Amino acid sequence: MSIYLDVIWLLNFSFDLFLLVLTAIALKRKIMKIRIILAALLGSSIVIMMFSPLAFISTHPLGKMSISILMVLLAFGFKRFRYFFHGLFTFYFVTFLVGGGMIGVHYFLQAEITYLDGILMTNSTGFGHPISWLFVLIGFPVLWMFARNSLEGFEAKKIHYEQLVTVKIKVDSTQMTLKGLVDSGNQLFDPITRSPVMILDTQKVKDYIPEQLVHHALQDDVMKAMTDDQQEGHEWEHRVRIIPYRVVGKENQFLLGFKPDEVWIETNSEKIKVQKTIVGLNRTALSSEDEYQCIVHPKMLQGPSIQNVS
Known part of the structure; x- marks a missing residue:
């Protein structure tokens, strides 16, 4: 042989x-x-x-x-x-x-x-x-x-799903620091890249986001708002993503979002760099008592732990 x-x-x-x-x-x-x-x-x-x-x-x-x-x-x-x-x-x-x-x-x-003669043989x-x-x-x-x-x-x-974490989002020179709720009910993915989608309260971050993008995100019909808009594009236009989602009793719903440069999550014990994610902009408030400003996808906590938080 x-x-x-x-x-x-x-x-x-x-x-x-x-x-x-x-x-x-x-x-x-x-x-x-x-x-x-x-x-x-x-x-x-x-x-x-x-x-x-x-x-x-x-x-x-x-x-x-x-x-x-x-x-x-x-x-x-x-x-x-x-x-x-x-x-x-x-x-x-x-x-x-x-x-x-x-x-x-x-x-x-x-x-x-x-x-062979009662003996098990393999080739x-x-x-x-x-x-x-x-x-x-x-x-x-x-x-x-x-x-x-x-x-x-x-x-x-x-993952302990009902925990609050600190979320840092960086886009160009803009950085947002928010409180996030890790929620197992958030199973939203971008259909093209399969990136997990985290949900932001648009009203809480409108000062950090281009005004035109905020306006589109707050409309009931996102697709129509973007189609009817006659203004010139904004600086985050190349980052914009449209994510389809389902709501009970409604069809063809779309969520406007953007692709950030970096996202970091800090828990009680570690700091995690998220490998890939899309930030979705929600039209309504996420917490009535303002305990958190975003909902974190559980998949985002599976990135590498860069350092322990002491």
Whole structure:
């Protein structure tokens, strides 16, 4: 049997890279591309070791554990022991989750099993059958996506939905600081970019937003207001988004919004940089007692935690 070492190494490098990215997503840590790639290169070096005098390291459990520890250290760094072990055990969990899923599906589908004199026999080789490699190439990305979506869904359920947070929105040189309510009932997404939509009380931020945009946002028929407007465009015109939504008893409702440059969320324990979002402008007041001025989409809290708030 021919062994294509470069192909095996590339597959292992790709798998290690995907598993480290999935670990970063589960931990809500910022993905440092160079560090993740270097860690994946370190992990895939185990394939090279198998054909060198260092083969004993790649086959011994302690050797494998040492390499995985170094991978986590290289990918996420070391701040304190709790931080490190949280990353290490999450990496193991993600690896067993994806790897176990692939093994289970493979043995569920494979038929290369025979019985000889009461002995169970399988046709397997050290580096896999071409069919099994094809299964790995197709099955791993599918299971990776499934695990990623499952972890994000699990993370969303962990969020304490009825909490107030501080929201900072930056557009060019304009910065707004607001109180926001994290609400699980807000499941609004931009249909084109699939960005989560947070809702702002337009009246509370009208001094920060172009007057023409405020006027359009406060109209019952947003589309008609924009079509009938004969004025020249405003400085945020390229940021404007129109988001369709549904209200009980009404159809074809639209919410006017804009794309910010940056959005930060501060909770009691951490500061989160939102990866992507659209800011929707609501026509009516969100809180009768002015406890909050915006409603935060729960997906926005799944961004990387940049720093802990002491």
